[in-house]
Amino acid sequence: MTRIYSVINRKGGVGKTTCAVNIAVCLAAAGKNVLLVDMDPQGNATTMLGVRKDLGLGTVYHLLSGTKTIESVVMTIHLPSFHFIMADTDLVGAEIELVNCKERERFLQRAIGTCGAAYDFIIFDCPPSLGLLTINALVASDRVIVPLQCEFFSIEGFIQTRDTIFWINRHFDKSITMDAILFNMFDDSSEKRNFIHEFQSKLDESVATWTIHYDHQVNIAPSHFKPGVCYNPWGVATREFQDIALHLIETNRRTS
Numbered sequence: 001m002t003r004i005y006s007v008i009n010r011k012g013g014v015g016k017t018t019c020a021v022n023i024a025v026c027l028a029a030a031g032k033n034v035l036l037v038d039m040d041p042q043g044n045a046t047t048m049l050g051v052r053k054d055l056g057l058g059t060v061y062h063l064l065s066g067t068k069t070i071e072s073v074v075m076t077i078h079l080p081s082f083h084f085i086m087a088d089t090d091l092v093g094a095e096i097e098l099v100n101c102k103e104r105e106r107f108l109q110r111a112i113g114t115c116g117a118a119y120d121f122i123i124f125d126c127p128p129s130l131g132l133l134t135i136n137a138l139v140a141s142d143r144v145i146v147p148l149q150c151e152f153f154s155i156e157g158f159i160q161t162r163d164t165i166f167w168i169n170r171h172f173d174k175s176i177t178m179d180a181i182l183f184n185m186f187d188d189s190s191e192k193r194n195f196i197h198e199f200q201s202k203l204d205e206s207v208a209t210w211t212i213h214y215d216h217q218v219n220i221a222p223s224h225f226k227p228g229v230c231y232n233p234w235g236v237a238t239r240e241f242q243d244i245a246l247h248l249i250e251t252n253r254r255t256s
Contacts, residue, residue, distance in 0.1 A: 003252045004112075004122045005179070006141040009148055010164065011157025012128040015184040017044040018218065018228060019147040020125035022238075025227045026245035028082035032120040035074065035112075038087035039137050040127040046086040049077060050225030053088045061090040063111050064136070065097060070115055078230065083119070095132045105172065108136035121248070128157075130164055138168045143179040147212075150183055150192040155199070178207050179251065180244065186211040208247060212240045 007020035017040070024036040037060060038045040043053060051057070058073030063085065074083050098104040112122060124137035138144070146161055148154035158181075165176050181203070183196055200209055215237035218228030229238045 001252070002117055002119055002122060003143060003248070004124075004141045005143050005145055005248075006124045006126050006134075006137045006176075007145045007147065008124075008126040008128075008134065008138070008161055008164075009146055009154075009157045010128055010130065010160035011148070011153055014147050014149050014154060014157065015212075016128070016147050017048065017125050018222075019145070019182055019184060019212070019241075020123055021045050021048050021227045022218070022229045022241040023145070023245055023248070024121070024123045025078065025082060025229050026242045027121050027123075027248065028079045029229075029242075030245055030249060031081065032249065033081045033083070033118065035083045035085070035119045035122045037085045037112075037122065037124045037137075039091075039124050039133050040087060041089050041091040041133075042127070043087045043089070043091075044222070045084075045125045046088070047225065048222045048227060049084060051075070051077065051084070051086050053086070057086060059090060060085050060087045061094050064091075064094045064107050066107075070111055078227070091133065098132050098136075104132060105135050105139050109140040112140060120252070130160075134164075135168065138165070138176060139172050139174065141176055142174075143177050145180045145182065146178060147182040147184045149185055150195040178204075180208045180210060180247070182244070183209065183211045185214045187214055208251075210240065210244050210247075212237050212244075 024034050028034045058068045062068035063073050073085050076083050126134045126137045213236045215235045217232035218237045221228040221231035229241050
């Protein structure tokens, strides 16, 4: 059974793309067939994976506009089971073009429906803004992963994200669940440990939480156009991303 995840936080700058890319790569390295979709017009996931934006390749924009099929925009990179749909700034235009379309929130859901079963996992790297791109990703998803940092404004972003999920479930007859919260760029200070302890005490027990330690090598990996887990395969953060991937695989196995 295909599991479809949105990696989302309404607050920017929490390492959302880093988490989405590295988890997707770890899932593929574990032998799963994975499709990562860059839903952000900034195209940070596209850049991180070393995909050039000036070659006229098919993008998420072409998929949402109906000018290309999903089969024609999917590329295979880094690993045989790792597949990717890139984004560029043209994606901004998709939101404008979708505004007056009927069932505009379901375009992505319909587009991936034609070949979604070919993948074990589909992961959407969402933009932080709540526009039609994010709504399309959530409507197409059944689970959500929320990266955040151990700081006050992350709480605000988390609450906005949680409320968005409730709204999507209510308005589109969905039952999206929050599968994991990732405390990203963590260090072992007592302040951050206390933050996590307090945060966890207010969560439903069904929501898994993970810490991902700050790793300078993972941080600079995008400048070398590589995922952090490939740039620093023996790092602490890499092992943590691998553990998260194994958790998702096990969760999928238990609930299939």
